C-alpha cells in the first residue's frame with residue numbers, strides 16, 4: 001500500500017510539485033534544507049493545506065481530487081500529526097491531555113495504560129504541561145497522537161528541541177512504537193543522523209521537488225554535500241552483532257550479506273542483542289587507505305577492497321569509493337594523498353578505521 005501524490009502548491013515565491021508514491025510500510029524519512037517544502041508536503045497529506053491542487057490517494061481511498069471537488073477534511077483522514085512543538089493543552093495535566101484524545105477515538109483498540117507504558121510516561125501522568133521538559137512533552141504528544149489510533153503518523157521534526165541524549169531515547173522509542181503497532185510513519189527532519197537511525201526509505205527534497213528517493217543506506221551514501229548544513233559525507237550501513245567482547249569494550253560485527261571471517265568489524269561496545277542489526281555510519285574522514293596489507297597496526301578494522309570511483313571534490317580534496325565485502329565505503333582524502341599513492345579506479349587497496357569510527361546513536 002502507498003500514498004499516491006500528484007500535487008501542486010503555489011505561493012508567491014515558492015512552488016511545490018510532487019508526483020510521488022510513498023510506501024506505507026516502515027518509516028519514510030523526508031530530508032531536506034529548511035524551506036525545501038517538507039512541512040508543506042506533510043500538511044497536504046494531513047489535509048491541513050487546502051491551497052494545494054491535484055490528487056492525494058491513500059491506497060484506494062481518495063483524500064483529495066481537486067477536479068472532482070473531493071477534499072476529505074483533516075479530522076476525517078485518520079492521520080496523526082506530531083509537530084516540532086508538542087501543542088498540548090496547557091490547562092490540562094498529562095492524563096487530561098490523553099483522556100481528551102481517547103474520548104475522540106471511537107474504536108479504542110488501544111488503552112491509555114498501554115500507550116502510557118509504550119511511550120514511557122507512567123511517572124508523568126499527574127504533571128501539568130508546564131512542568132514537563134521538551135523531551136517529556138514530545139513523548140506525551142506522541143502518546144496523544146497514538147491514542148487516536150491513526151492509520152498513518154506524520155512527524156515534523158519532533159526531536160528538534162531535544163538534546164542528544166533525549167534524541168537517542170526518542171529514536172529508540174519511535175522504533176519500538178513502529179514495531180509494536182505496525183504503524184507507518186512519515187518522518188521529516190533535516191538531520192541526516194536522525195533519518196539514518198530511523199527511516200527505512202528516504203525522500204530528499206530541494207526547492208519544492210523530491211530529488212532523490214530509495215532505501216535509507218542507498219540514499220544517504222549518494223547524498224551530495226550540499227543537502228544539509230550538518231552533513232558530512234558518510235557510509236551508511238547495517239551490520240549484524242556477532243558477539244560482545246566486554247573485556248575489551250568492543251562488539252564484533254559481521255556484514256549481513258557477507259559474513260566471512262576475514263571481514264569481521266569491531267565497534268565500541270553497543271547494547272544490542274546478538275544477531276540483531278546495528279544501524280551505523282562511518283564518516284568519510286574517519287577512513288584511511290593503504291596500498292600494502294597493514295601489519296602490526298593499532299587500527300582494528302582493516303578490509304581489502306577495490307577502488308570503484310575517484311571524485312575530485314575541491315582543488316585539494318577528493319572522495320574515493322572503495323568496494324569491500326560488497327559494501328561501498330566513502331573515503332575523504334587530500335589530493336596530496338591521492339597523487340602520492342597514485343590511486344585509480346580498479347586498484348586493489350586496504351581501508352582502515354578505528355572501532356570508534358563505527359557510529360550509531
Ligand SMILES: Nc1ncnc2c1ncn2[C@@H]1O[C@H](COP(=O)(O)OP(=O)(O)OP(=O)(O)O)[C@@H](O)[C@H]1O
Pocket residue numbers: 011012013014032033034035036037038039040041190
Ligand atoms: N502559508 C504560506 N504562505 C506563503 N508561503 C509559505 C506558506 N507556508 C510556507 N511557505 C513557504 O513555502 C516554503 C516551504 O516551506 P516549508 O515549511 O514547507 O519548508 P520546510 O522544508 O518544512 O522548512 P523547515 O525545515 O524550515 O521547517 C518556504 O519558502 C515558506 O516560506
